Amino acid sequence: MxxxxxxxxxxxxxxxxxxxxxxxxxxxxxxxxxxxxxxxxxxxxxxxxxxxxxxxxxxxxxxxxxxxxxxxxxxxxxxxxxxxxxxxxxxxxxxxxxxxxxxxxxxxxxxxxxxxxxxxxxxxxxxxxxxxxxxxxxxxxxxxxxxxxxxxxxYGLNLLGSALIIDIGAGTVDMCRMHGTVPAEDDQITLTKGGDHIDGIFFDLVKSKYPEANFTTNMLKKFKEENATITGKGEELFITLPINGKPTELNVTEEIKAACRTIVPDLVEGIGKLISTYDPEFQDDLKQNVILAGGGSQMIGLRKEIEDHMRKHLGYGRVSRVEEPVxxxxxxxxxxxxxxxxxxxxxxxxxxxxxxxxxxxxxxxx
Ligand SMILES: Nc1ncnc2c1ncn2[C@@H]1O[C@H](COP(=O)(O)OP(=O)(O)OP(=O)(O)O)[C@@H](O)[C@H]1O
Ligand SMILES: [Mg+2]
The missing domain is CATH 3.30.420.40 (ATPase, nucleotide binding domain)
Structure with missing residues (x-):
């Protein structure tokens, strides 16, 4: 150099x-x-x-x-x-x-x-x-x-042994199985339903419930980043949007949950695929070490939803979230x-x- x-x-x-x-x-x-x-x-x-x-x-x-x-x-x-x-x-x-x-x-x-x-x-x-x-x-x-x-x-978390990394971004959800070497093609899955997909669905749901409200995807995205949740319980969620120029409080509790949930089926299917095609002697190690990263990993309830799914379909699963998703x-x-x-x-x-x-x-x- x-x-x-x-x-x-x-x-x-x-x-x-x-x-x-x-x-x-x-x-x-x-x-x-x-x-x-x-x-x-x-x-x-x-x-x-x-x-x-x-x-x-x-x-x-x-x-x-x-x-x-x-x-x-x-x-x-x-x-x-x-x-x-x-x-x-x-x-x-x-x-x-x-x-x-x-x-x-x-x-x-x-x-x-x-x-x-x-x-x-x-x-x-x-x-x-x-x-x-x-x-x-x-x-x-x-x-x-x-x-x-x-x-x-x-690499940043020094998780080079058995671990399953799931990076939930805006454009993609990237999944990668680590096993002590540089991952090969069949260790990785890229899904194209990430945060932008959630924003699009949320936009459509709010538009069809409140057709008279004026808003942009960006306004909803900001709200999502402060309120994203997929848990069944919890408080009602209201967004303030203009209707004929007047700021109006609108209940979007079900809409945000439904939109956030749309990425879960592909995600858990991907986890199942990467675990079931791994060396059976080491599958338990992978199940122990599922790590969520990326902005979308901050959705409330996502970690538990994945663990519940893994318990039901794979017998066991322990999911954690990185400390610094950004x-x-x-x-x-x-x-x-x-x-x-x-x-x-x-x-x-x-x-x-x-x-x-x-x-x-x-x-x-x-
Ligand atoms: N608290 C939150 N809850 C849910 N989603 C969030 C939250 N904070 C950020 N996001 C979403 O996470 C996404 C951004 O995450 P990140 O910065 O990891 O993506 P990116 O790296 O830009 O995208 P990609 O990796 O797909 O290129 C956006 O869709 C954003 O709206
Ligand atoms: Mg990213």
Whole structure:
């Protein structure tokens, strides 16, 4: 490595949140949104050409807002040859997001460091998606290594023996069976019903119960993050939404529970599959050690629901939740950064200067 100071960065570019954890103690996350001012007036108002995360969300009406990831992978990455312009634009949105996170980590001086990043991807990201991650990191990092997200979580918790990691994100639920080696393809399952799916169902249920109410998916998502539960008992849950402009309290107790429950059947089926196809001598060890991570793991009652299901169908199950659902993936990616020998890293083209990056972005935007 040519530059003197090496900065290791654990990176979790998520559908909903992008998170970094770095060697120098910087840990932070932002919602995965990139916004461009809609016109000359808004550009003058913001005094800049690009906004990120919460700042972008708060100024939505004046921005062209983009969320580059969907279902855990970059949009348009399934068939980049067919959608060249959209793909390139979305790669650049993600690149800008990563550049922003890296500048937070390096205090705006990324050129001082040799930047090494381990980037988490959904468990079963295809070869193409791994290449997409490389495309995103090109020009931002100097060295990169792509690893599966639940593997990063397991590595960060030092759960390398028998354990079943379930990372419940916005776009995907990633499941991975650990058994002391790097997990193979048949150790992993990726489901595409995650938090975004819950938000969509919740939206439809509230719309059909209160057709006169005005709301966006984002408003419901915020409510979900404060109230998500799947337990049968508990208090009634009310959301305040405008009806003809007047804030009105609406009972959504059944709707939020029903929406949250929709991810459970596939999830428990996945657990059954990963356990029943494992070496029978060690199945009990896996059942003992089911670990929930990701934002969705915070749903009240989920842990018990999975344990009840496992008891009924698999005889036994012990489920726990990671302490830091937001940072678990990035923390593990950072540990991998520190531990992986040089031969595992891919060297990228040297990081571009900030001016080159802005010029590239402008060219793609047209
Ligand atoms: N308390 C909560 N209860 C239920 N869901 C929550 C809670 N907090 C956050 N979420 C949901 O968790 C999801 C975000 O989790 P996370 O940050 O792990 O996802 P991500 O990494 O962005 O997505 P992916 O891994 O699929 O790319 C969102 O759908 C969010 O609404
Ligand atoms: Mg994630």
């Amino acid at each position: 040519t530059k003197q100071k090496v900065l290791n960065i654990g990176i979790d570019l998520g559908t909903s949140r992008s998170v970094i954890a770095c060697d120098n103690g910087v840990r932070t996350f932002i919602p995965s949104y990139v916004g461009f001012p809609k016109d000359t007036v808004s550009r003058k108002f913001f005094g800049k050409d690009i906004l990120f995360g919460d700042e972008a969300l708060k100024n939505k009406p004046a921005l062209e807002l983009h969320r580059p990831f969907d279902k855990g992978v970059l949009k348009f990455s399934d068939d980049p040859e067919k959608t060249v312009k959209d793909y390139k634009f979305t790669v650049n949105c993600a690149k800008q997001l990563l550049t922003h996170l890296v500048s937070l980590a390096t205090n705006g001086e990324p050129g001082e460091y040799s930047l090494r990043g381990v980037v988490g991807t959904p468990a079963l990201a295809s070869r193409k998606n791994k290449q997409t991650m490389m495309d995103i990191c090109e020009g931002v990092l100097d060295y990169v290594l792509v690893a599966s997200e639940p593997f990063c979580v397991a 940072y678990a993936g990035a923390n593990g990616a950072l540990l991998l950064c520190r531990d992986m020998p040089e031969e595992y890293w891919t060297e990228l083209r040297p990081a571009a200067t900030a001016t080159q990056k802005v010029a590239a972005m402008a060219a793609v935007k047209g």
